[in-house]
Amino acid sequence: MTQRAKKIEQLAEKARLGDQRAFSELMKAKMNEIVAMTYKMTGDSQAAADLAQETFIAAWKNLGSFRGDSSVSSWLYRIAANKTLNHLKKEKKYSSFDSVPDVNIQPIDHSPEDPSRLLEKKQLREEMLDFMQTLPTQQRLAFELRFYKQLSFAEIGETTGSALGTVKTNYREAIKKLRKHAIESGWRQ
Amino acid sequence: MRCERVQEELMLNIGVEALSPEVLEHVGQCAECRAVKDDLDRVLPNALSDQAFSLSDQVLREIQEKVEKSIAPQRIFSVQRALAIAASVVLVVGVSYVGFRSGGIDDPFNLPPDSSADTFVQTFDWLESDADSPSMDALFESVDSDPYRSSYDLLLEEITDEELEYLENNLSAGELL
Numbered sequence: 001m002t003q004r005a006k007k008i009e010q011l012a013e014k015a016r017l018g019d020q021r022a023f024s025e026l027m028k029a030k031m032n033e034i035v036a037m038t039y040k041m042t043g044d045s046q047a048a049a050d051l052a053q054e055t056f057i058a059a060w061k062n063l064g065s066f067r068g069d070s071s072v073s074s075w076l077y078r079i080a081a082n083k084t085l086n087h088l089k090k091e092k093k094y095s096s097f098d099s100v101p102d103v104n105i106q107p108i109d110h111s112p113e114d115p116s117r118l119l120e121k122k123q124l125r126e127e128m129l130d131f132m133q134t135l136p137t138q139q140r141l142a143f144e145l146r147f148y149k150q151l152s153f154a155e156i157g158e159t160t161g162s163a164l165g166t167v168k169t170n171y172r173e174a175i176k177k178l179r180k181h182a183i184e185s186g187w188r189q
Numbered sequence: 190m191r192c193e194r195v196q197e198e199l200m201l202n203i204g205v206e207a208l209s210p211e212v213l214e215h216v217g218q219c220a221e222c223r224a225v226k227d228d229l230d231r232v233l234p235n236a237l238s239d240q241a242f243s244l245s246d247q248v249l250r251e252i253q254e255k256v257e258k259s260i261a262p263q264r265i266f267s268v269q270r271a272l273a274i275a276a277s278v279v280l281v282v283g284v285s286y287v288g289f290r291s292g293g294i295d296d297p298f299n300l301p302p303d304s305s306a307d308t309f310v311q312t313f314d315w316l317e318s319d320a321d322s323p324s325m326d327a328l329f330e331s332v333d334s335d336p337y338r339s340s341y342d343l344l345l346e347e348i349t350d351e352e353l354e355y356l357e358n359n360l361s362a363g364e365l366l
Contacts, residue, residue, distance in 0.1 A: 024257055031249050036242035045244055053252045053259075060260040125241050148239050150205055168201060175200040175229070182232040 004029075005071070012072035016063045023063070027056050030073065034080050037144055041084045042091075043133045051087055055080040070158060077149055078159040081141055088137055124187075131181050135174055138162070142170035143178075190215045195222045204233040 001009075008029055014022035034055055039048035058079050066075055132140050138160070145156045156167045195215045202208055203226065208216075216222050243249070348356075 020257075020260065023260070024253070027253055027256060031253060032243045033239055035244050035249065035252070036239040039242050039244065045248075049244060049248055049252050053255050056252075056256040057259050060256070121237065121241060124235055124237055128236055129242075146205055147233070147236060153201075172197065172200050178236065179228055179232055182235065183228070187232060187235045 043129050051083050054083050139170045139174040143174035146171045196225050203229045
């Protein structure tokens with residue numbers, strides 16, 4: 001376990017005992033990851049912000065039931081995944097058109113790089129967001145949790161409530177599609 | 190290892206976990222599997238990292254502030270409760286003071302002047318003041334002197350024998366009592 005992971009677990013333990021300041025620290029440490037997850041899952045920055053907010057509120061309310069069987073990060077991803085899946089279900093039910101990425105809240109790149117590289121990254125980011133929206137929800141979630149959050153398949157299974165084989169199939173399909181998309185789009189390293 | 194198995198391992202683990210020595214050995218010998226690995230090595234970095242999908246610091250701060258506001262209901266509730274209690278106390282004290290000033294507080298029942306309670310008090314006063322009527326003390330004394338004497342005993346003392354015989358012949362025992 002890394003130092004950062006240890007610190008996060010300690011903050012979670014304090015927060016579980018009602019320490020709101022520790023929870024704020026925990027939230028600060030995990031906010032980026034949760035927002036990035038909800039953003040890639042929805043492709044909508046406003047929805048991503050709302051879902052991240054709902055995730056942390058639900059986490060605070062349910063900290064008492066967090067038994068520490070999994071890492072607090074996995075537990076937060078599970079909450080975010082459930083919130084996002086519910087959101088996507090509702091969106092599918094009530095919207096007759098695909099969600100359009102919100103333009104009001106733009107992601108910001110913090111790295112000091114040359115403008116051409118930044119532009120390229122911006123294009124890649126948009127392309128990845130578009131690509132992820134083409135994936136079926138479960139494949140998108142498997143890709144998000146495996147590739148971006150680096151969870152094991154077993155952890156993803158626990159998070160999504162899916163069987164190990166199903167998770168592997170979903171992830172493999174997502175990777176196959178990404179490879180095909182990259183070849184068709186002429187991505188270069 | 191078979192190519193199918195190796196390619197599955199490549200897809201499941203590249204970019205996340207270290208590849209097993211068996212897979213690496215196979216890739217070193219198999220052009221088809223090596224092509225798959227090279228493809229994935231080239232494609233996956235283009236998927237970027239989480240950091241690339243983060244929102245601005247300002248948005249993140251706003252989310253955090255909203256959550257902090259939302260998870261602190263205890264403090265807000267306590268302040269609200271304290272205010273509600275203070276308002277209730279002020280209301281009760283105010284109403285009591287107004288009632289006291291208007292004189293309503295002296296008569297807790299605030300009965301109208303012609304109520305039956307007033308009539309009873311007036312009757313009592315009249316009995317006390319009337320010279321021909323027995324005094325209230327005497328009345329209470331006569332009742333208290335023989336608490337076991339029933340209304341039936343009193344009736345027997347006053348009634349004539351003929352009247353008693355008539356009643357006994359014409360009334361049932363229950364009616365008579």
